[in-house]
Amino acid sequence: MIQALIIDDEVDGRETLRTALESYCPQVRLLTVCDHPVQGLEAIRSLKPDLVFLDIQMPQLSGFDLLQQVAPVDFEVIFVTAHDRYAIRAIRFSALDYLLKPIDVDDLLEAVRRVEERRLGPGSAHRYQSVLNNMQYRSRRIEKLAVPTLEGIEFFETDDIIFCRAEGNYTLLYLKNNRKKLVSRNLKDFESLLCEPDFCRVHHSALISMRHIQKYVRGDGGYVLLTDGYHVDISRRKKDEFLQLLHRI
Numbered sequence: 001m002i003q004a005l006i007i008d009d010e011v012d013g014r015e016t017l018r019t020a021l022e023s024y025c026p027q028v029r030l031l032t033v034c035d036h037p038v039q040g041l042e043a044i045r046s047l048k049p050d051l052v053f054l055d056i057q058m059p060q061l062s063g064f065d066l067l068q069q070v071a072p073v074d075f076e077v078i079f080v081t082a083h084d085r086y087a088i089r090a091i092r093f094s095a096l097d098y099l100l101k102p103i104d105v106d107d108l109l110e111a112v113r114r115v116e117e118r119r120l121g122p123g124s125a126h127r128y129q130s131v132l133n134n135m136q137y138r139s140r141r142i143e144k145l146a147v148p149t150l151e152g153i154e155f156f157e158t159d160d161i162i163f164c165r166a167e168g169n170y171t172l173l174y175l176k177n178n179r180k181k182l183v184s185r186n187l188k189d190f191e192s193l194l195c196e197p198d199f200c201r202v203h204h205s206a207l208i209s210m211r212h213i214q215k216y217v218r219g220d221g222g223y224v225l226l227t228d229g230y231h232v233d234i235s236r237r238k239k240d241e242f243l244q245l246l247h248r249i
């Protein structure tokens with residue numbers, strides 16, 4: 001049995017989720033429902049749940065602020081949000097679960113199933129720390145990217161990333177001084193956080209740092225020469241978008 005809390009300041013959100021859990025998730029036992037983040041923080045500390053359904057946007061403390069106060073997170077979290085695009089990108093990057101309001105029952109069942117699977121494996125506290133680190137940059141340029149791994153979290157200075165190349169479901173990071181690192185996140189995940197104008201997806205398999213361009217050579221799509229002598233082709237489909245960014249440098 002999964003011991004769970006709901007923390008959500010919106011009455012409709014709380015009651016919809018409570019009803020769905022009672023109707024469709026018999027493996028989840030709801031310990032309590034909190035309508036304020038401070039109350040939720042106290043409930044986490046006193047009840048020690050296995051799972052928290054956590055609204056992201058709340059008064060006084062956001063869902064992420066709340067997690068900062070209990071870190072390291074030793075329980076599972078399913079984030080709940082209505083429209084926070086940056087938060088959703090950061091959550092996806094850290095391979096965590098979220099539900100969009102209004103709650104879809106199929107999405108809820110899938111998220112709970114994944115929680116059950118994770119409870120049988122190693123702890124996932126490092127993935128929550130990863131999303132907390134990346135969320136601190138939501139209002140400005142990311143300076144240091146936190147990437148969750150099986151062992152913990154790896155931090156990469158974004159100024160050190162020359163370009164990223166897709167390797168199936170993985171991404172190969174090309175770093176300054178001819179360093180390389182293969183990480184278990186796909187290229188779309190990196191694209192979602194390393195946004196314009198600092199990075200540009202120039203090909204289905206390549207995301208480049210605009211700060212590391214040494215030369216652009218015209219052609220059908222053309223190509224760029226990057227720091228440390230790397231050569232990356234520009235696809236015809238991405239050429240106009242790339243040139244618009246290039247002119248802004």
